[in-house]
Each structure stands twice: as C-alpha cells, then as structure tokens.
Amino acid sequence: MRRGSIFQLVGLGVVFGVGAAAVALLVPWLPDPASKQADRIDFLFWFVTVICIAIFALVAAVIVYAVLKFRVGPDDDSDGPPVHGHTGLEIVWTAVPAVLVTSISILSAVILTQNERVPRASAGPARDPLRPLVVDVVAQQFAWLFKYPGYKNATSSTLRLPVNRTVKLRLTSLDVIHSFWVPEFSQKQDAVPGLITRLIITPKRLGTYPVICTELCGLGHALMRSQTEAMTTSKFRQWAASQTRGAGGGGGASGGPSGKALFVSNGCDGCHTFKPAGSTGTVGPDLDQLRTEAARANKPLEAFIRESIVDPDAYVAPRYPKGVMPKTFSALPTAQIAALVKFLAEGQQ
Secondary structure (H helix, E strand, O other), X not given: OOHHHHHHHHHHHHHHHHHHHHHHHHOOOOOOOOEHHHHXXXXXXXXXXXXXXXXXXXXXXXXXXXXXXXXXXXXXXOOOOOOOOXXXXXXXXXXXXXXXXXXXXXXXXXXXXXXXXXXXXXXXXXXXXXXXXXXXXXXXXXXXXXEEHHHOOEEEOOEEEEOOOOEEEEEEEOOOOEEEEEHHHOEEEEEOEOOOEEEEEOEOOOEEEEEEEOOOOOOOHHHOEEEEEEEOHHHHHHHHHHHHHHHOOOHHHHOOOOHHHHHHHOOHHHOOEEHHHOEEOOOOOOHHHHHHHHHHOOOOHHHHHHHHHHOOOOOOOOOOOOOOOOOHHHHOOHHXXXXXXXHHHHOOO
C-alpha cells in the first residue's frame, strides 16, 4: 500500500474517531454516579466505549476509503479480480477481537464480584456504621416499602441511606415480579415473590434520586416510583431514632413520629388529598371525606380508617378500582398505625 493511501486511511480514521468520541462525551448518556458500585460500572462502560470507538473508526475509514478509491464506472459490469486470502491478516483480525472480548469479560467479572462483595462486618451492634446497613425492600403493585431490621423494623416509603456506608438490600415481592432501579446507582435487581434477592449499594454522594420499577407489573406500573435520599450519617441517625421511638410504642405522643410525619414519610400524601397534611394527591380517594365513607360502610370512623390501612380492598370508595393501594402498610408497627388512625380521624371536619 502506498504511503499516501496510508495517510488517507489514518486521516479518515481520525475524523470518524473524533466524531464518535464527541458523540460519546458531549451527550449525557448516563447520570452522574452516586455510589461506589456505579463508579466501577461507569469505568466498564467507558472501557467498552473506547474499544467500540476504535473499531468503528477503523471500519468506517476502510469502507469510505474503498468506496472512494475503488469505485467503478456506471457502465462497468465486469467481475472484480480474484484475490487470494491473506493468512496473516486473517490471524490478526481473529486474534485482536478475541483479546478485546476476553478483556471485557474479565473486567466485567472482576467488577461484578467487587460490586457484590459485602465488607466483613464488625463485632459491634447492628447500628454500628462499620457494619453493612440491612434494608428489606418489599414491592407490591404499585408501591415500595422499606424496612430497617436493625432499627426495630422502622418503615418508610422513601429509601433513606447514609453516605459512605455499605447497604445490603434484601428484596422480595408480595404479588408479581418487580425490578428495583435507581439510575444514579447503576444497578438493577428483581423483586420476586417467594424469593429474597440481594443488592449491595454504597452511596457516596448526598442527594435525592428516583426509585423506579423497570419490570412491567400491571396497569399502575408507570406510577410505581419512590425516592432514595442519601444523607449524612448524623441525619440518618436522627431520622432512625425518631422512627424507632415510634416503633417502640405510643406514636407521636410518646416522642415517636407524629401522625402527619408518618403520613408523609409513607407516601400517603402522594396519592391522597388531605387538608391537615397539605396534600393534594388524586390517585386515591379524598381523605377529607373519611367520615362520609365510614358512614356509607356502616362502620365507626376509627375502625374504618384502621381497616382501610391494613386491608384497603375491604371497602373501596365509589369510582376507584380495587388493588391500587398496596397492602404493605399492614406491616407498619402497631404504634405507627395507631398514630396514623388518630391523625386521620382528628382531621375530619
């Protein structure tokens, strides 16, 4: 091959490589990583991307060069000259892809192993920041519930995590298969009925990130969202302490979370309108009308409210379908349910 042809090929390769690199770098394909696991996955993504850009630049340069250099006239119907294969070239274009694919496989295996590794726990109590934080994730059409076994099974509809502490999520589902995904953590895991699956996360950046179900799970699939709040260790301890006081008995009056705080932390304000809480949700019935609905169901107000929390399909307000409100709230501690019932009952006109 002539030196001029080599320069042309190299020039075309540089042009295509720069163009592909610009598309890869200038378009925000991925969210900013918010966990240590996401950093590793991002490294793998860019490692594969660099390989793809190099291959694209080489192939595109050869194709364009061949089209321009060896283009025949419109009236030339003759066959091309027979060319014998080049053994050395065939070895190269077989060996190089094999090496690249093997390197991607090895790096992927190493990263997956690191991301699934749980640091050796210390001998301290469950609340020791050196020990992994265990969170039970319960999925049900169409909501998420997060329980903290190390904090007297405190519950929340928002996943609250301390930064720079390893978190072990134990996922399950009460009905169909769901899939847990936080884009900024770059990991997904299925929640399967009858099984406990696991996901390891180490948040590294403060912020609030969406929790999304990525498994088609029914008519309300698009609404099955929550939030992850990555907070400082001191703020997490403060929140957990307020929840454990409530789980120990007495609700708001005993120093635990108030009924209003529970109403908000469990996501009730996202679906219901209730003036005392300042909520305007329209997914579920208007909770300002609970007294009317209790009379329609022929039940005492507080008994009706309690039943609606633990067994929401026992009575469904007119014009609302069954099966929309999850039954996971029956797992709330008795004191928290009592605080919610009191808050909702006292808020009726």
